[in-house]
Amino acid sequence: MARKKLGEMLLEAGIIDETQLRSALADQRRWGRSLGRTLVELRMITEQALVGVLAQQFGVESVDLDGHEIPARVLELVPADLARSARVLPFGQTGRFLDVAMADPQNVGVIDELRIRTQLNIRPYLCGPQQIETTIARYYDVGLRADTSIPFDRPDTIALDERTAAPPRNRDGLRQFRQTIAPPPVTAPAEVQRDAEIASLQHRISKLEAIAARDEEVLRKLLGLLVDKGLATRDEIMERLS
Secondary structure (H helix, E strand, O other), X not given: OOOOOHHHHHHHOXXXXXXXXXXXXXXXXXXXXXXXXXXXXOOOOOHHHHHHHHHHHHOOOEOOHHHOOOOHHHHOOOOHHHHHHHOEEEEEEEOOEEEEEEOOOOOHHHHHHHHHXXXXXXXXXXXXXXXXXXXXXXXXXXXXXXXXXXXXXXXXXXXXXXXXXXXXXXXXXXXXXXXXXXXXXXXOXXXXXXXXXXXXXXXXXHHHHHHHHHHHHHHHHHHHHHHHOOOOOHHHHHHHHO
């Protein structure tokens, strides 16, 4: 039996109506996005509602990461760069099985890579991409900041007894003030500093990419509104942008 389309399943579930579906399909054709992403960005459905329907469509289990406290030993199994690029996040391990939240649980290539890296059997769970990205930032970025922080001594720190004790006098009976010399700054090995700089740069790049994607999406919606209102044609807009 042929698998039902996402729009049909959402209609049958009563999550959207015919008018919303037609509007979303028109927006999808205009900008070339997936129907699910279009519905979420147009705020016609929530990401969790979409995940529930997609899980039924794909025949896989879904997971809500907000209800999980992920152990550090599980997070260490998948590098942060792979988690971000593939939109995956490990959230549990039972014996030789690793539970992984995925935006696309049917991506066999990613599942194979995870299995080879971890030497564990992968159990994929469907999860919304926005929730995966938010959870990745909450766990990996916090851990990164904690690992790359380098302790240092403030040069203006003076012991309490040195601040309150009277300075010694010289031979003329005048008070002699000692100049407090700050200890040399604690320097980390070059490799640690380099890793910290790379990690910080990757984090900044990720934030810039997210901002650029958001601005691009806003611009697309504004251009779509101009076309819908008849204020400009798509060819006119493309000519101005070229």
